[in-house]
Amino acid sequence: MRLQTISGLLILTVAAAGCGQNRGAPPNPNYLNTDGSSTDARELNDPNRSTIWDVFGPNNAEQVTNVNRYLWAASLDVLSFLPVQEVDPFTGVIITGYGRPPGGGRSYRATVHISDPALAARSLSVALQTSGGAPVSSATTRAVEDAILSRARQLRIADNKL
Known part of the structure; x- marks a missing residue:
């Protein structure tokens, strides 16, 4: 029973830690980039951005095979x-x-x-x-x-x- 509780807490801690990353200061919504988009929008569209919920989302990677x-x-x-x-x-x-x-x-x-x-x-x-x-x-x-x-x-x- 104690092992189940410890493993459950460990899984919960890892899941909570993966939900976000420290990205520094919050973006200023009044600041616009040179392309006219706000910093917040650019950060949301960052292809390197990942969260724990990405595991449950669609797999956007296409399978490419070398064909003879x-x-x-x-x-x-x-x-x-x-x-x-x-x-x-x-x-x-x-x-x-x-x-x-x-x-x-x-x-x-x-x-x-x-x-x-x-x-x-x-x-x-x-x-x-x-x-x-x-x-x-x-x-x-x-x-x-x-x-x-x-x-x-x-x-x-x-x-x-x-």
């Missing part, structure tokens, strides 16, 4: 029969609309995620959907991934010949 350029180009090349809806080269995501492969009867939609800068199978993830809601076999998904990896290797070999 050969996998990226190969994905767009192999899936060129599908209309591209969204691309984000910073996170490595390509989302396509529905389209029919050459000589195929079923419409597919693809989502490609390139998660690593390495030219490897672990860097590539492909998800396929059909327009009718029928399940896509894992063999079909594997065939598309293999086609993208093969094309990426071809692009890399062609690039090294220059």
Whole structure:
């Protein structure tokens, strides 16, 4: 019981200490900076300002991934029969609309995620959907991934010949 009380007080003390920092003299609301803003407004918009409540706020940091350029180009090349809806080269995501492969009867939609800068199978993830809601076999998904990896290797070999 005593250990719980001490640990509770310790947590409360740390939380209270993190709520604010000693920032010196309070800002003068009558003083304007050269850009016309008051010191108080500038201090509130300071990107280095932090409080304990920042832990509970939204995470504004964007996740940026280095994307393998050969996998990226190969994905767009192999899936060129599908209309591209969204691309984000910073996170490595390509989302396509529905389209029919050459000589195929079923419409597919693809989502490609390139998660690593390495030219490897672990860097590539492909998800396929059909327009009718029928399940896509894992063999079909594997065939598309293999086609993208093969094309990426071809692009890399062609690039090294220059």
